[in-house]
Amino acid sequence: MSIATLASHSSLQIFHGAKFEGFRTIAIVLRDRLWFYEQFRHLIDDFVILNNWRELCSPDVVGKLQSLNTILVPHGSYVEYVGLDCAERIEIPIFGLRGLFRVESDQWAKMELLxxxxxPIPRLYGVGDEVHGPVIVKLPGAKGGRGYFIARSGEEVIKGVEERVREGLIKSPRDAIVQEYLIGVTTYFHYFYSPILGRVEILGADIRYETNIDGLRRLPPDVIIEVGLKPTFVVVGNLPLVLRESLLPKVLDYGIKFVEETRRSLPPGVIGPFSLEGVIDDETNIRIFEFSGRIVAGTNLYIGGSPYSYLYWNEPMSMGRRIAREIKMAIERDELDRVVT
Incomplete structure (x- = not known):
């Protein structure tokens, strides 16, 4: 049995975890990035080389992956790279819930699921609605925050969205979603749902570091106004976060509610890693403004395990290794169909 993923995003920890659990690993890699991933040959057994990501669903590539008895592990860039059609229809077993890809590609559908x-979620507006207070305008897909912007009026929302249509970041104003701008600590909670063990695990948390919004914090407000700087939200890295223990019951409750809703509306429900992304305010209320149904890049902080994964496993357990451990347990129990779709 082989575990494969696209060589990007969180692939190195996926390969690392798969090797820990005794699997053969396959890097699906762009030709111009091959030199980099060849530096990690101790983690990668085979390379499937593409000229562009859209080649993933070609008969030759699919045939090679099938011949290697492959399970494909999607990460946060999977749909963005290969396109929704290929992501959904590829004839390779996928670890996780294939049916969640389409929901994740639609910001409105994501918020409705939550x-x-x-x-709890922020107040939502459509483009053209009157807004109350600052709002953040977000674009669909895994763009790492590219194109997001802050607005203070309905007119600013319309102007900013039209600019992004002209830039080709979105096809239509309907693709954007406008959310109340939440004040507090922006926190990304990492979960794993195990069909084999029947439990939701909290495996970590992180804070994203974004340019140039985080750099602007170091400038006096009058300088920002004078030079006309505007905040942008492109993610460049992640910072580790250990939560107050008193917050953990609420965090776990949200994770369980998310799993239960996906089981109702998208059976068999989410499988493996997912993330709820929200803001903790000064009264320790948590509202969730986003989710990912796959492994997120913030888990790269914990390749040696997080404080939370040690509480469950008492050994180094990254999200990448946790994925491989779940597949291994499913194979041992002859229940692989419970973790792939």
């Missing part, structure tokens, strides 16, 4: 789950 609402149905009973998870």
């Amino acid at each position: 609402r149905r789950a009973g998870i």
Whole structure:
């Protein structure tokens, strides 16, 4: 059995974890990035080389992956790179919930799923609505925050969205979603749902470091106004975070609610890693403004394990290794169909 993923995003920890658990590993890599991933041959057994990501669903590539008895592990860039059609229809077993890809590609559908789950979310607006207070305008897909912007009026929202249509970042104003701008600590919670063990695990948390919004914090407000700097939200890295223990019951409750809703509306429900992304305010309320149904890049902080993964496993357990451990347990119990779709 082989574990494969696209060579990007969180692939190195996926390969590292798969090797820990005794699997053969396959890097699906762009030709111009091959030289970099060849530096990690101790983690990678085979390379499938592409000229562009859209070649993934070609018969030759799919045939090679099938011949190697492959399970494909999607990460946060998977759909963005290969396109929704290929992501959904590829004839390779996928670790996780294939049916969640389409929901993740639609910001409105994502927020509706969170609402149905009973998870608190920010107030939402459409483009053209009157807004109250600062809002953040977000684009669909895994763009790492590229194109997001802050607005203070409906007119500013319309102007900014039209600019992004002209730039080709979105096709239509309907693709954007406008959310109340939440004040507090922006926190990304890492979860793993195990069908084999029947439990939701909290495996970590992180804070994203973004340019240039984080750099602007070091400038006096009058300088920002004078030179006309505007905040942008392109993610360049992640910072580790250990939460107050009193927050953990609420964090776990949200994770369980998310799993239960996906099981109702998208059976068999989410499998393996997912992330709820929110803001903790000064009264320790948590509202969730985003989710990812796959491994997120913030888990790269914990390749040696997080404080939380040690509480469950008492050994180094990254998210990449946790994925491989779940596959291994499923194979041992002859229940692989419970963790792949």
